[in-house]
Amino acid sequence: xxxxxxxxxxxxxxxxxxxxKKRKSLIKNxxxxxxDKILIKNTDKQRFPHQKDLxxxxxxxxxxxxxxDTVIDVTSSLEETHERIVALMNSGKNIVTANKAVxxxxxxxLNELAVKNGVxxxxxxxxxxxxxxxxxxxxxxxxxxxxxxxxxxxxTSNYILSKMETEGLSYDEVLRQAQDLGYAEADPTAxxxxxxxxxxxxxxxxxxxxxxINEEEIFTFGISNVTKTDFxxxxxxxxxxxxxxxxxxxxxxxxxxxxxxxxxxxFFAKTFEGTNAIKVWGENFNSxxxxxxxxxxxxxADAIMxxxxxxxxxxxxxxxxxxxxxxxxxxxxxxxxxxxxxxVTDGLKNIIDRKKTSGExxxxxxKKVSLDELKSAIENLGQVFIAxxxxxx
Amino acid sequence: xxxxxxxxxxxxxxxxxxxxKKRKSLIKNxxxxxxDKILIKNTDKQRFPHQKDLxxxxxxxxxxxxxxDTVIDVTSSLEETHERIVALMNSGKNIVTANKAVxxxxxxxLNELAVKNGVxxxxxxxxxxxxxxxxxxxxxxxxxxxxxxxxxxxxTSNYILSKMETEGLSYDEVLRQAQDLGYAEADPTAxxxxxxxxxxxxxxxxxxxxxxINEEEIFTFGISNVTKTDFxxxxxxxxxxxxxxxxxxxxxxxxxxxxxxxxxxxFFAKTFEGTNAIKVWGENFNSxxxxxxxxxxxxxADAIMxxxxxxxxxxxxxxxxxxxxxxxxxxxxxxxxxxxxxxVTDGLKNIIDRKKTSGExxxxxxKKVSLDELKSAIENLGQVFIAxxxxxx
Numbered sequence: 167x168x169x170x171x172x173x174x175x176x177x178x179x180x181x182x183x184x185x186x187k188k189r190k191s192l193i194k195n196x197x198x199x200x201x202d203k204i205l206i207k208n209t210d211k212q213r214f215p216h217q218k219d220l221x222x223x224x225x226x227x228x229x230x231x232x233x234x235d236t237v238i239d240v241t242s243s244l245e246e247t248h249e250r251i252v253a254l255m256n257s258g259k260n261i262v263t264a265n266k267a268v269x270x271x272x273x274x275x276l277n278e279l280a281v282k283n284g285v286x287x288x289x290x291x292x293x294x295x296x297x298x299x300x301x302x303x304x305x306x307x308x309x310x311x312x313x314x315x316x317x318x319x320x321x322t323s324n325y326i327l328s329k330m331e332t333e334g335l336s337y338d339e340v341l342r343q344a345q346d347l348g349y350a351e352a353d354p355t356a357x358x359x360x361x362x363x364x365x366x367x368x369x370x371x372x373x374x375x376x377x378x379i380n381e382e383e384i385f386t387f388g389i390s391n392v393t394k395t396d397f398x399x400x401x402x403x404x405x406x407x408x409x410x411x412x413x414x415x416x417x418x419x420x421x422x423x424x425x426x427x428x429x430x431x432x433f434f435a436k437t438f439e440g441t442n443a444i445k446v447w448g449e450n451f452n453s454x455x456x457x458x459x460x461x462x463x464x465x466x467a468d469a470i471m472x473x474x475x476x477x478x479x480x481x482x483x484x485x486x487x488x489x490x491x492x493x494x495x496x497x498x499x500x501x502x503x504x505x506x507x508x509x510v511t512d513g514l515k516n517i518i519d520r521k522k523t524s525g526e527x528x529x530x531x532x533k534k535v536s537l538d539e540l541k542s543a544i545e546n547l548g549q550v551f552i553a554x555x556x557x558x559x
Numbered sequence: 560x561x562x563x564x565x566x567x568x569x570x571x572x573x574x575x576x577x578x579x580k581k582r583k584s585l586i587k588n589x590x591x592x593x594x595d596k597i598l599i600k601n602t603d604k605q606r607f608p609h610q611k612d613l614x615x616x617x618x619x620x621x622x623x624x625x626x627x628d629t630v631i632d633v634t635s636s637l638e639e640t641h642e643r644i645v646a647l648m649n650s651g652k653n654i655v656t657a658n659k660a661v662x663x664x665x666x667x668x669l670n671e672l673a674v675k676n677g678v679x680x681x682x683x684x685x686x687x688x689x690x691x692x693x694x695x696x697x698x699x700x701x702x703x704x705x706x707x708x709x710x711x712x713x714x715t716s717n718y719i720l721s722k723m724e725t726e727g728l729s730y731d732e733v734l735r736q737a738q739d740l741g742y743a744e745a746d747p748t749a750x751x752x753x754x755x756x757x758x759x760x761x762x763x764x765x766x767x768x769x770x771x772i773n774e775e776e777i778f779t780f781g782i783s784n785v786t787k788t789d790f791x792x793x794x795x796x797x798x799x800x801x802x803x804x805x806x807x808x809x810x811x812x813x814x815x816x817x818x819x820x821x822x823x824x825x826f827f828a829k830t831f832e833g834t835n836a837i838k839v840w841g842e843n844f845n846s847x848x849x850x851x852x853x854x855x856x857x858x859x860a861d862a863i864m865x866x867x868x869x870x871x872x873x874x875x876x877x878x879x880x881x882x883x884x885x886x887x888x889x890x891x892x893x894x895x896x897x898x899x900x901x902x903v904t905d906g907l908k909n910i911i912d913r914k915k916t917s918g919e920x921x922x923x924x925x926k927k928v929s930l931d932e933l934k935s936a937i938e939n940l941g942q943v944f945i946a947x948x949x950x951x952x
Contacts (some may be wrong), residue, residue, distance in 0.1 A: 184702055184703075188703070191702065192701060296844040298691070298695040301695075305868065305869070308581075308813040309864045310577075432829075433829075433850075436825075436826075439826065440628060448861075450814065450858060450860065451688075451689040452852060453851065454850065454852070455850040455851060458844060463842045464843040466701075468699075468703060468844060471701075472698050475698065481876065496788060
């Protein structure tokens with residue numbers, strides 16, 4: 167079996183390492199996998215694969231015109247990779263991808279193309295790294311309606327929040343630490359701004375509701391404004407703060423958001439550092455929970471291996487996602503929220519349940535309002551931090 | 560597609576309910592599943608299936624000689640069901656079973672028979688109910704060595720322990736409550752004695768180590784002797800008590816046990832009532848964790864549905880378990896233990912680190928010893944309760 171890999175960054179190296187190191191075990195199970203070619207940008211850069219005679223190329227057409235039947239995508243670009251995946255599918259190649267930006271933005275198109283071309287499209291690695299979540303959820307959709315999914319889906323944000331909580335440090339201090347340790351990128355915007363978690367909640371939510379969700383409809387608020395004050399306020403109420411990605415289907419409306427959340431002492435509050443955590447509610451069980459590493463070299467490669475072996479053994483689930491349901495996105499479920507602001511506008515006044523003032527900061531707990539109502543109430547505010555407050559059980 | 564079901568107790572009814580209620584969704588995904596016959600013991604008993612024209616029989620041969628290709632086993636008998644599964648496999652029928660007693664006792668034979676007859680043998684429902692654990696672990700074995708698995712695998716025991724902890728009740732009080740609520744059987748021995756958890760840890764451990772483990776080699780100590788005193792002692796040290804099923808492969812020895820354990824404030828300590836929890840360690844990730852309902856009508860039926868659909872769509876993993884590895888069982892890893900006893904023998908004296916006496920009870924914390932050493936130290940004691948003490952992190 168010949169495959170190709172697009173990209174040879176951390177995760178690509180992880181895939182190559184597993185294929186090399188586990189060759190004996192793979193062959194025992196009839197997986198004689200050869201890497202035909204690896205697509206890279208810079209052919210001058212020295213690389214250190216385990217298999218010494220690996221062929222690298224910077225010419226995409228060599229992959230497109232090769233006889234490999236499955237291509238692993240571990241690139242990080244959006245539009246270029248999207249175009250390439252489309253071309254590969256149209257030439258009959260199965261796709262295994264870790265690229266959540268592409269999967270989220272083009273979910274409907276890529277699933278449709280997979281059906282049209284009779285190829286497999288697998289993306290376990292795009293959500294929650296080594297934790298097996300996409301495939302078990304897919305299996306469940308055939309016979310069980312799931313109506314809610316919550317997750318800590320961005321490791322960088324969780325690292326920052328949990329370190330702020332346990333070590334009492336400021337956002338900037340922890341971010342700098344995280345960047346030094348390689349947990350956060352030089353430009354961490356996509357992570358701390360909630361964009362990365364937004365893509366992941368779009369993917370899993372579309373999958374379980376079989377419904378298109380436009381990225382821009384997802385209420386997305388990141389953690390870059392969080393301060394020690396917020397943690398102190400949360401702690402006084404018995405909470406910690408985590409960035410949750412959530413969706414729930416109620417009365418044919420999809421509530422979907424990425425929002426800092428006051429969490430009580432529970433599954434999510436006990437999620438530390440770069441760990442990811444996912445909780446799914448379905449009709450055959452109250453809920454089940456997964457927790458594990460959400461990123462990393464071998465961790466993400468692990469998820470890719472699952473998809474790859476399923477495809478090569480023809481055990482993969484054929485695409486059934488067709489966005490048949492056209493549920494509207496409307497964040498209409500009512501919650502209490504925490505708002506820290508230096509300015510209290512008239513719109514805000516209407517939703518205040520109680521307020522504490524310290525220096526120039528107003529710390530507000532709102533009445534129960536919908537996220538849509540909150541959104542209009544805060545839209546003219548400058549520096550503001552908000553968090554949903556988890557209901558006490 | 561025609562199937563048969565053996566048994567029509569709680570879980571069997573759950574399977575019938577899902578097949579009936581989700582028929583539209585199943586057919587949309589090409590699963591036109593007909594229940595050909597249901598095997599029951601008592602044909603006089605009135606039954607209330609959703610599908611009114613279901614055919615019941617008490618004649619096993621009608622199933623054996625039918626043209627169904629897959630049989631779902633939700634019986635609870637051991638030897639009779641074993642014989643029947645063997646006969647069914649030999650006549651070319653795939654088996655989906657929830658019967659952990661059969662799967663554990665005859666794991667090697669049934670896997671071998673499945674290979675010989677080219678049929679599928681699936682048992683997701685035998686461990687941890689709705690939580691998808693067997694199949695993800697199977698996928699992982701192809702390319703990742705897992706060397707440790709811990710779990711809370713018996714819901715009844717966990718219900719009792721967690722209620723004793725949170726409500727300060729005695730063992731007998733909670734057991735009676737649990738029996739009234741249907742969480743515990745009239746004869747709870749298999750659950751509180753650790754037998755049920757022992758079977759489950761045997762199944763998952765054999766699977767990940769690809770090695771036969773005899774049930775009688777697994778050190779099994781249940782919770783029936785636990786008292787409030789034990790919880791108070793544990794609490795003073797910052798622990799709670801849970802019944803853990805554990806195995807670890809170290810230096811070619813399998814350490815494997817079911818034993819009450821002092822757990823700190825963590826994943827397992829936060830597992831309440833009938834919930835099951837599993838933690839797996841592997842070479843591509845530090846660990847991942849699953850938590851969810853370990854039993855129940857629709858919960859267990861959910862796991863059966865996953866297996867059934869995988870088989871019908873020919874997406875199931877072909878049996879690869881062949882017990883190639885012949886690792887010996889030896890509980891040689893050293894831990895501290897808690898022992899409550901009314902008698903301090905010479906054998907015990909040698910391993911005491913510290914001791915507290917209250918009335919006739921001696922509460923002992925041992926030095927670090929292996930479970931094998933502990934076993935000989937306590938073998939002549941009468942009434943005794945023991946627990947492994949989780950290492951502080």
